[in-house]
Amino acid sequence: MKHTLAVLVENKPGVMARTSGLFSRRGFNIDSLSVGVTNDPDMSRMTIVVNGDDRVLDQVRKQLNKLINVIKIVDLPSNNSVERELVLIKVTVGVDTRSEIMQITDTFRAKIVDVGKDTLTIEVTGDEGKINAIIQLMDHFGIKEIARTGKTALIRGEK
Amino acid sequence: MTKMTGAKAMVESLQKEDVKVIFGYPGGVLLPLYDELFDADIRHILVRHEQGAAHAADGYARATGRVGVCLATSGPGATNLVTGIANAYMDSIPIVAITGQVATHMIGNDAFQEADITGISTPITKHNYLVTDGQNLPKYVKEAFHLALSGRPGPVLIDIPTDVFKNEEDFHFPKKASLEGYKPTVKGHPLQIKKAAELIKNSERTVIFAGGGIITSNAHEELKRFAETINAPVTTTLMGKGAFPETHPLSLGMVGMHGTRYANYAVCDTDLLIAVGVRFDDRVTGKISDFAPDAKIIHIDIDPAEIGKTIRVDIPIVGNAKNILGELLEVLVKLNNKKWNDQIEKWKKEYPLAYEKKGIKPQFVIEQIYDACPDAIISTDVGQCQMWAAQYFKYTKPRTLITSGGLGTMGFGLPAAIGAKVGCPEKTVFDIAGDGGFMMNCQELATAVENDIPVKVAILNNGFLGMVRQWQELFYNKRYSHTCLKSKTDFVKLAKAFGAVGIRVTKANEVRSAIEEAMEVDETVVIDIKVEGEENVFPMVPPGASIRDMIG
Numbered sequence: 001m002k003h004t005l006a007v008l009v010e011n012k013p014g015v016m017a018r019t020s021g022l023f024s025r026r027g028f029n030i031d032s033l034s035v036g037v038t039n040d041p042d043m044s045r046m047t048i049v050v051n052g053d054d055r056v057l058d059q060v061r062k063q064l065n066k067l068i069n070v071i072k073i074v075d076l077p078s079n080n081s082v083e084r085e086l087v088l089i090k091v092t093v094g095v096d097t098r099s100e101i102m103q104i105t106d107t108f109r110a111k112i113v114d115v116g117k118d119t120l121t122i123e124v125t126g127d128e129g130k131i132n133a134i135i136q137l138m139d140h141f142g143i144k145e146i147a148r149t150g151k152t153a154l155i156r157g158e159k
Numbered sequence: 160m161t162k163m164t165g166a167k168a169m170v171e172s173l174q175k176e177d178v179k180v181i182f183g184y185p186g187g188v189l190l191p192l193y194d195e196l197f198d199a200d201i202r203h204i205l206v207r208h209e210q211g212a213a214h215a216a217d218g219y220a221r222a223t224g225r226v227g228v229c230l231a232t233s234g235p236g237a238t239n240l241v242t243g244i245a246n247a248y249m250d251s252i253p254i255v256a257i258t259g260q261v262a263t264h265m266i267g268n269d270a271f272q273e274a275d276i277t278g279i280s281t282p283i284t285k286h287n288y289l290v291t292d293g294q295n296l297p298k299y300v301k302e303a304f305h306l307a308l309s310g311r312p313g314p315v316l317i318d319i320p321t322d323v324f325k326n327e328e329d330f331h332f333p334k335k336a337s338l339e340g341y342k343p344t345v346k347g348h349p350l351q352i353k354k355a356a357e358l359i360k361n362s363e364r365t366v367i368f369a370g371g372g373i374i375t376s377n378a379h380e381e382l383k384r385f386a387e388t389i390n391a392p393v394t395t396t397l398m399g400k401g402a403f404p405e406t407h408p409l410s411l412g413m414v415g416m417h418g419t420r421y422a423n424y425a426v427c428d429t430d431l432l433i434a435v436g437v438r439f440d441d442r443v444t445g446k447i448s449d450f451a452p453d454a455k456i457i458h459i460d461i462d463p464a465e466i467g468k469t470i471r472v473d474i475p476i477v478g479n480a481k482n483i484l485g486e487l488l489e490v491l492v493k494l495n496n497k498k499w500n501d502q503i504e505k506w507k508k509e510y511p512l513a514y515e516k517k518g519i520k521p522q523f524v525i526e527q528i529y530d531a532c533p534d535a536i537i538s539t540d541v542g543q544c545q546m547w548a549a550q551y552f553k554y555t556k557p558r559t560l561i562t563s564g565g566l567g568t569m570g571f572g573l574p575a576a577i578g579a580k581v582g583c584p585e586k587t588v589f590d591i592a593g594d595g596g597f598m599m600n601c602q603e604l605a606t607a608v609e610n611d612i613p614v615k616v617a618i619l620n621n622g623f624l625g626m627v628r629q630w631q632e633l634f635y636n637k638r639y640s641h642t643c644l645k646s647k648t649d650f651v652k653l654a655k656a657f658g659a660v661g662i663r664v665t666k667a668n669e670v671r672s673a674i675e676e677a678m679e680v681d682e683t684v685v686i687d688i689k690v691e692g693e694e695n696v697f698p699m700v701p702p703g704a705s706i707r708d709m710i711g
Binding site: 009010013014017018021025055058059062063065066067068069070071 | 277282285463467
């Protein structure tokens with residue numbers, strides 16, 4: 001089962017390595033990991049998607065908590081969180097496919113952020129379902145390159 | 160505020176942490192620090208290999224309960240500490256390892272004697288620091304000592320570039336370490352304690368299973384009162400030896416692969432296992448589904464990550480063992496389960512630890528050492544000598560068995576003995592070594608002799624890497640692949656070459672007099688004892704089997 005963990009860490013060199021190293025060392029599976037500084041410049045927030053049963057997740061949380069640079073861990077409930085990912089997709093275009101791709105881009109409320117002679121680069125944000133759907137569609141036209149940020153998420157409401 | 164160099168700040172900080180002794184080895188990037196140490200009021204013990212420094216700091220910490228400190232230069236000096244740091248990590252021993260690093264502007268350039276020791280040591284330290292700004296040095300030292308000793312103890316490494324030692328900064332040593340992400344739980348949850356007490360009252364075949372956590376938290380008095388109050392037998396792990404007096408009628412000795420039969424049977428038949436300061440290591444549990452299969456389990460530990468890591472637990476209590484046992488004692492009344500205790504007595508009579516008395520048996524040597532100096536601190540190497548030292552010496556006080564439990568580091572015994580003797584100079588320190596392990600760090604005889612640290616070494620010399628040979632005998636058709644040392648090494652001459660006393664023992668009736676002779680002289684002594692070559696450690700649980708199914 002997939003779980004999304006929000007991990008508040010000190011914004012210091014080496015913290016990323018300590019965290020990701022822990023996962024490989026203990027045999028935990030990471031699906032994605034994204035990180036960025038928070039409104040407090042001394043703190044960073046990591047969003048980690050892990051795959052495993054309850055026992056594995058329990059160990060992940062406890063072992064992460066043992067890292068001195070980890071301040072707080074929250075298990076984000078999938079039914080009560082805003083979850084987003086950003087993807088850049090570079091698609092091959094020809095005269096005959098250009099308008100169809102632009103239509104799909106519109107439908108997905110995505111943006112065209114770069115235009116080349118034979119390519120379009122599309123920026124799309126959304127949850128996992130939306131991202132996978134547009135990638136599948138664009139695959140028909142030929143994806144040249146793709147860059148995903150990995151999931152980032154916040155709990156809904158005031159909490 | 161006073162300005163001082165990083166080297167001076169380091170020495171000042173160590174003194175503020177009340178460091179009395181450092182085990183170290185100098186090198187290029189450490190020159191500024193060693194210059195300060197030259198006339199500092201800290202005893203520096205020059206080892207002969209950095210691994211010896213780490214193990215000596217570890218042995219010092221185990222014997223005294225204080226933080227052990229070791230010091231090594233950058234690159235190879237630092238990497239030579241690695242085994243010793245990993246050893247301390249596996250057994251939760253508080254040491255602070257200080258390493259020199261190449262100058263800040265050279266880091267990452269593959270400079271001479273550069274190694275990324277913070278990267279290398281991350282998986283084997285509780286925490287580590289690379290000091291890039293000298294202003295942080297005193298703060299990091301304060302934090303390192305706090306982290307090493309508090310909560311679940313462990314090694315902390317501080318890596319310091321050589322320019323940081325030379326630069327002058329304002330010296331400010333904080334009174335308290337403040338770490339937002341580090342708040343170990345020390346007090347047990349009252350509700351869990353209440354539930355545990357209820358369960359204890361309603362159980363009939365309770366076994367207490369005690370580990371190194373008792374020794375770490377100085378909970379041995381509480382453990383004794385607890386066991387006597389609920390009248391339950393106590394078995395310990397290897398790390399828990401000394402947590403409960405093995406001369407006590409409630410003692411079951413050690414449980415696990417080479418535990419006593421009666422301890423293993425008791426754990427198999429118990430209906431309530433009270434696990435205190437243990438981590439259910441595979442050498443203890445054997446086949447996990449057959450470990451205490453019908454029992455409810457109460458698990459008391461300071462590290463929440465140990466709860467439920469390998470075994471299901473019914474009542475977890477996170478906190479310091481001393482506090483929690485104390486709190487349990489307040490709510491418990493005297494219990495008596497005569498039927499269970501009679502059963503235990505029956506097992507004890509039926510299945511005592513025993514060996515055939517023929518030639519010089521290693522077990523006999525250990526019994527003789529126990530008879531001659533029951534109050535000694537024992538350190539060991541790893542393998543057969545370690546297991547016999549665990550089985551046949553009766554530990555009655557905490558911090559008297561110093562052994563590499565988790566990592567199983569051969570070569571640990573001698574440097575650890577040196578560390579223990581430095582910490583407890585009034586005690587006899589006996590290293591029970593094998594001829595294999597002794598050779599791995601025998602250079603430290605020079606350290607012992609030259610620094611007047613008179614440790615005693617008994618080499619159980621069987622000419623084999625005994626434990627591996629035993630497995631080859633039992634599981635690999637006696638094909639002794641590369642375990643026969645066929646050694647022509649003369650350990651008596653070797654001892655003398657280092658300036659120590661060497662004694663050779665070839666007959667059973669010389670064992671006792673050799674031990675007594677070793678204790679009489681105030682010098683480092685090596686006794687080379689030619690023991691039976693193919694003696695096995697029994698009883699034994701084959702790997703992966705249930706601990707009920709013991710052989711031998």
